[in-house]
Amino acid sequence: MTTKTATRMRQEERRKLSTKKLIKACLELADEFGMSAVTFEAIGQKAGYSRGLASQKFGSKAGLMRAVINQLHEEVARARADAHHEGMTGLEALEVFVHVHLNSLLKSSANRAYFVLFCSAIAEKSEMRELFAESHDRSKAELMELFSRGVEDGSVRKDIDVEQAALLTGSQLIGISTQSLADPNFDLERIETAFVSLIRTSYAA
Structure with missing residues (x-):
């Protein structure tokens, strides 16, 4: 496996992991506080990422x-x-x-x-x-x-x-x-x- 291929795989794994963590954070916020708590800022913070990442991923x-x-x-x-x-x-x-x-x-x-x-x-x-x-x-x-x-x-x-x-x-x-x-x-x-x-x-x- 080339270094470039391995790097792409690691990047893809990180993307999938961040998506799962952001979705999990969204669901946890909704379950605990309701729809009003589901903001990109709150999701990013709860998942350990920036608001920008949540917005960038989902639009x-x-x-x-x-x-x-x-x-x-x-x-x-x-x-x-x-x-x-x-x-x-x-x-x-x-x-x-x-x-x-x-x-x-x-x-x-x-x-x-x-x-x-x-x-x-x-x-x-x-x-x-x-x-x-x-x-x-x-x-x-x-x-x-x-x-x-x-x-x-x-x-x-x-x-x-x-x-x-x-x-x-x-x-x-x-x-x-x-x-x-x-x-x-x-x-x-x-x-x-x-x-x-x-x-x-x-x-x-």
């Missing part, structure tokens, strides 16, 4: 939110892969989808922060709403794939409207997630059990 609040959303989708995809959902029936994979989503709210401040940011975007009627709508469309597409898989493998009823089932399931998860922010005593584990039971009752073949 705008919208650019920052897009990076945050993309990273969280990647993390959820990895969690689902770790559960080996690809080898499951469609119905089993749907249950994993629900578990990963709700478990992340219990164990990850990053995922709670996502819904803090989402609710802020709605309340403030900001341009960020479009980014969250795109994010939820991605989740809807993933759910549609799981429902379709279930129809094909016989674990899900063949008479369902796949798109509507995916939209309803995703919307219910969004509602559960935002309710968990509003109520500190909200029992996510109990809700997960009830929600999985509802999915089976509604969609199992």
Whole structure:
């Protein structure tokens, strides 16, 4: 490996690390203090960098939110892969989808922060709403794939409207997630059990 190539690799590693640290700082600030605390200056300071670096990397609040959303989708995809959902029936994979989503709210401040940011975007009627709508469309597409898989493998009823089932399931998860922010005593584990039971009752073949 040439010195120039090694230098480029180290630079790329540093860029990736700084991006991850800045996104982590953004999510921690949102989880603890809300959207108003998410400024490039605060993010840079919390991550140990300058305000200029955060601004340079993301360009705008919208650019920052897009990076945050993309990273969280990647993390959820990895969690689902770790559960080996690809080898499951469609119905089993749907249950994993629900578990990963709700478990992340219990164990990850990053995922709670996502819904803090989402609710802020709605309340403030900001341009960020479009980014969250795109994010939820991605989740809807993933759910549609799981429902379709279930129809094909016989674990899900063949008479369902796949798109509507995916939209309803995703919307219910969004509602559960935002309710968990509003109520500190909200029992996510109990809700997960009830929600999985509802999915089976509604969609199992």
